Amino acid sequence: MRKGLDREKVLQTAIQLVDQLGMEKVTLALLAKELGVRPPSLYNHFRGLQEIRKEIALHTLRELEEMLLRSLIGKAGEEAIREFCHVYYEYSQKHPGLYQAAIIVYEDRQIQQAGDRIVGLLLELLRPFGMEETQCIHIIRGLRSLIHGFSMLKQQGAFGLDVQTDESFSFAVDLYLAGALKKANPKE
Amino acid sequence: MRKGLDREKVLQTAIQLVDQLGMEKVTLALLAKELGVRPPSLYNHFRGLQEIRKEIALHTLRELEEMLLRSLIGKAGEEAIREFCHVYYEYSQKHPGLYQAAIIVYEDRQIQQAGDRIVGLLLELLRPFGMEETQCIHIIRGLRSLIHGFSMLKQQGAFGLDVQTDESFSFAVDLYLAGALKKANPKE
DNA sequence: TGCTAAAACTAATCTTATTAGTATAATAGC
């Protein structure tokens, strides 16, 4: 019963399942069932579940980076940074399963690099402000923490339902950016 | 072979193991071994692994709240908020396993309440500044996201090793607070 | 057409959580 599976098909199905059901629910058993195949067959294409998860994370980080890049076309300065924040946040809300998959620790060089590329975008956006290297790093770490933390907490339902959370996000980003950019470039 | 186990002893051992090894590594099998007992025996004291995990989370949230309360004695205003942030951050760094356990989603009323009490502390600290309710909520959500996000990213080793991360944390908190408190109370 | 290698399979192992049912020791009531 040759199914004509390959790495790509397995991965696409896995991505789709994780997007729909979340990381924890996606087992080799379920994935195999979905592909009409027995679990051990998947080992012909992947070393095991960990590798599949790593690939999902990689895919997600790359997709996110591409969306960010696309959204930043023709934008600069504070507007660009704000856009970055919102696109990132929206992605995490639209794809909670994939986002979760992407932020688990993997101790993997490729994952690390994919993450670094996204952080690197922020660095580029901040460059024109002409701040000191060290200050830049501080600012980016904080901004990243803010976005990431908010995304996680929102996803977990940690915020009550009463006040608009999207508004809170914009508000918080504005606060942080106001402080950061004023400190860095008092002229503007 | 009566071992004289009880809920408390099991929980203490579980907490210790999670603190040392991290959540994922602590299985009923390991916990039972550590207690010199067979896994099913644990069901005399807990409904199952989920309940043990929930209790660990609860313990952690309470311990964190107590540390925060203790550290806030005699402090007020901006200083108190800053102290809150640092105590929270330090706890997450000293007890990564427990912190992880505490922030997993449990869909549990008690957990929710314990978390709310910690957030409530921030609300108290912000009250004297006399801001609007809605603005307060926005500010707290952002601050919480910043602390939480930074704690997680630091723990995951997401930040490079070059620049002092503790310094980054203080820097970011300062930025955020500067923006937040200025916006709220221009006189200060 | 027949060979080779990839891709599927079955069977089995190991680990984990969990349930059912049993034995025993502590304890409460007499």
Add this chain to the structure above:
DNA sequence: GCTATTATACTAATAAGATTAGTTTTAGCA
């Protein structure tokens, strides 16, 4: 002090999952 009860630990078994070993099958190519 004895007995009845109950809590606590046990063994045995089930179920789900990841993974490995070894086998069969089939597609593609010489």
